[in-house]
Amino acid sequence: MSVARLTTYNFRNLSSVAIDLHPKLNFFVGDNGSGKSSLLEAIFFLGHGKSFRTSKVEHLACYETDNFVVSIKDVNDLQLGLSKNLQTGVTLIKINGERHARLSELAKNIAVQIVTPESFKLFFGGPKERRRFVELGMFHVKHDSSKQWREFNRVLKQRNACLRQNLNKETLNYWTSLFCQLSEEVAEVRAHYINSLISELPYWLEILLPSIADKVTVQYLQGWPQKKPLIDALQDSHERELAFGYSIYGAHKFDVKFLIAKQALESQLSRGQQKLFLLALTFAQAKLIARVKRVKPILLIDDIGAELDANSRESLSRALSILDCQVVITAIEEGVLQPFINDTCVNDIESSNKTKYHMFHVKHGGILPVNNSVKIE
Ligand SMILES: Nc1ncnc2c1ncn2[C@@H]1O[C@H](COP(=O)(O)OP(=O)(O)O)[C@@H](O)[C@H]1O
Numbered sequence: 001m002s003v004a005r006l007t008t009y010n011f012r013n014l015s016s017v018a019i020d021l022h023p024k025l026n027f028f029v030g031d032n033g034s035g036k037s038s039l040l041e042a043i044f045f046l047g048h049g050k051s052f053r054t055s056k057v058e059h060l061a062c063y064e065t066d067n068f069v070v071s072i073k074d075v076n077d078l079q080l081g082l083s084k085n086l087q088t089g090v091t092l093i094k095i096n097g098e099r100h101a102r103l104s105e106l107a108k109n110i111a112v113q114i115v116t117p118e119s120f121k122l123f124f125g126g127p128k129e130r131r132r133f134v135e136l137g138m139f140h141v142k143h144d145s146s147k148q149w150r151e152f153n154r155v156l157k158q159r160n161a162c163l164r165q166n167l168n169k170e171t172l173n174y175w176t177s178l179f180c181q182l183s184e185e186v187a188e189v190r191a192h193y194i195n196s197l198i199s200e201l202p203y204w205l206e207i208l209l210p211s212i213a214d215k216v217t218v219q220y221l222q223g224w225p226q227k228k229p230l231i232d233a234l235q236d237s238h239e240r241e242l243a244f245g246y247s248i249y250g251a252h253k254f255d256v257k258f259l260i261a262k263q264a265l266e267s268q269l270s271r272g273q274q275k276l277f278l279l280a281l282t283f284a285q286a287k288l289i290a291r292v293k294r295v296k297p298i299l300l301i302d303d304i305g306a307e308l309d310a311n312s313r314e315s316l317s318r319a320l321s322i323l324d325c326q327v328v329i330t331a332i333e334e335g336v337l338q339p340f341i342n343d344t345c346v347n348d349i350e351s352s353n354k355t356k357y358h359m360f361h362v363k364h365g366g367i368l369p370v371n372n373s374v375k376i377e
């Protein structure tokens with residue numbers, strides 16, 4: 001999907017926004033605190049049912065209000081809406097006006113990836129963010145495995161409960177056996193997915209970070225010692241598991257490591273280069289999502305000027321022009337957008353209104369289209 005119209009009501013400082021997006025390139029320019037990240041957060045919220053910067057949903061409602069709404073309409077008139085009432089705690093999920101119970105129903109229709117100035121610190125800072133990244137890609141690319149993943153998580157919960165309550169051996173053995181079987185299955189599908197990601201990555205690195213493109217190696221860690229059956233690893237660590245009260249090995253503990261000359265990539269690259277690397281990886285994943293043709297990926301880039309010099313922005317604009325994807329970019333200064341609005345970099349074949357991009361100014365939570373980029377009817 002690509003978003004044709006976005007509306008928000010009482011979302012952060014965006015009390016009432018209704019804007020028409022370009023199918024390819026969208027720019028939001030405004031001072032600090034104007035509402036740029038909030039706008040990306042609203043789109044992200046629809047795709048994920050949560051924010052990328054807070055785990056507390058009540059932070060998302062405009063101060064002194066207790067109900068907020070985000071909705072979008074795509075180019076084929078598909079409508080997705082998500083609203084939250086903080087007083088009743090009710091989350092309303094709507095697809096074409098019909099109520100749905102599961103967020104995953106909504107998420108199936110929209111694949112949103114984001115890169116913020118903090119992303120690379122989180123991504124290289126610990127496995128949690130790397131897992132999230134891969135899980136999003138798998139959700140869209142290997143959608144058939146979603147059921148298996150849900151089942152795995154159900155069994156993991158049961159097994160953890162057994163460990164926490166130190167239940168009898170028979171019950172634990174029952175769940176352990178199921179857990180091992182599902183872990184092996186999930187790990188296999190995931191290995192397949194990560195292999196496709198690894199194959200796609202060099203193409204984007206060649207554009208964004210050519211100096212290291214052929215030096216990167218990627219390691220997939222399945223979640224337990226590579227050369228041991230999971231059941232043996234669990235048996236060997238039985239006492240520790242009981243002490244912790246949860247499963248210390250299994251498919252949920254997977255990780256992906258990036259290396260240059262056998263050293264952690266993040267210890268070798270500058271902050272700007274780490275950001276470019278993460279962008280390349282995000283582009284690779286977007287490409288895989290686009291290739292399965294279920295949904296068209298949407299890419300959000302917050303504060304594009306942060307950490308990226310003019311050459312890097314040129315490379316990024318080249319990469320964006322190749323990727324078939326809707327992009328929403330924010331910037332504090334319009335000047336940093338120059339490479340992206342350069343004619344030669346923009347593929348406008350898909351553009352419905354013959355403009356090459358839409359540009360907006362954001363001020364105090366209000367969003368105004370800039371005239372020369374968008375036809376106002
Ligand atoms: N729940 C909320 N209700 C109203 N305003 C909020 C809420 N949360 C944050 N804000 C304010 O919204 C403004 C916009 O924040 P943000 O989108 O992060 O700005 P930008 O990314 O443009 O720098 C900030 O001034 C912030 O204080």
Ligand SMILES: [Mg+2]
Nearest residue numbers: 036037038303
């Ligand atoms: Mg911001």
